[in-house]
Amino acid sequence: MSPISRRVVPGIIAAAVLGLVLFETSDALRSQLTGPVSKPRSAASRLDPYAHLDGLIAAGARDVLPSTMRDPFGYGSVSQPTVGPRPVIKPKPPVVVERPMPVLTAVVSDADPQAVIRFEGRSYTVRAGSLFADFRVVSISADQVVLDKNGEQIVLHRVTKGE
Numbered sequence: 001m002s003p004i005s006r007r008v009v010p011g012i013i014a015a016a017v018l019g020l021v022l023f024e025t026s027d028a029l030r031s032q033l034t035g036p037v038s039k040p041r042s043a044a045s046r047l048d049p050y051a052h053l054d055g056l057i058a059a060g061a062r063d064v065l066p067s068t069m070r071d072p073f074g075y076g077s078v079s080q081p082t083v084g085p086r087p088v089i090k091p092k093p094p095v096v097v098e099r100p101m102p103v104l105t106a107v108v109s110d111a112d113p114q115a116v117i118r119f120e121g122r123s124y125t126v127r128a129g130s131l132f133a134d135f136r137v138v139s140i141s142a143d144q145v146v147l148d149k150n151g152e153q154i155v156l157h158r159v160t161k162g163e
Contacts, residue, residue, distance in 0.1 A: 102135065104145050104156040113140040117156070 048054075102119040117124045117132065124132040128140050138146040138153070147154040 101154070102133075102147065102156060104158050107140065107142060107145070107158055109140070109142045115140050115145045117145065 100120065102117045104115060105118050105123070106116040108114045112127065114125055114127055115137075117126060119133055119135075126132055126137045126140075126145075128137055130137050135147040135149050135154070138148050140146075143158045145156045147156065
């Protein structure tokens with residue numbers, strides 16, 4: 001084999017392979033853009049690729065029954081269709097938690113009387129006219145304290161050792 005043919009033959013083979021690849025690629029692209037040759041596409045389907053889907057949605061799903069549908073929010077559960085009216089659920093009244101009453105623990109009666117009152121885990125030292133929690137102290141005597149809560153008078157008596 002001559003040195004010229006050694007250079008020319010690989011070039012001819014490469015050009016033939018390149019031509020074959022270009023031909024197959026252009027043929028594949030042409031068939032993708034125009035679709036199958038046996039079934040021509042309508043102008044509407046080329047303009048709107050979702051026209052067929054829109055037609056299905058507009059027609060509605062007549063063959064799908066509620067019993068065959070599932071709840072998309074329930075993991076692995078199948079929802080059963082309800083028959084008849086749903087029961088009316090009445091709201092429960094709010095639970096009113098009564099706060100414990102204050103307890104008079106000590107009274108210091110002198111020129112300026114003071115009292116020690118225990119309420120919700122805290123001890124308050126109060127005078128007549130002072131405020132603590134939701135209460136206002138009206139008066140302090142040797143054996144009782146009068147409190148006011150929203151206009152309601154509450155009388156606390158001093159607890160003796162025997163009680």
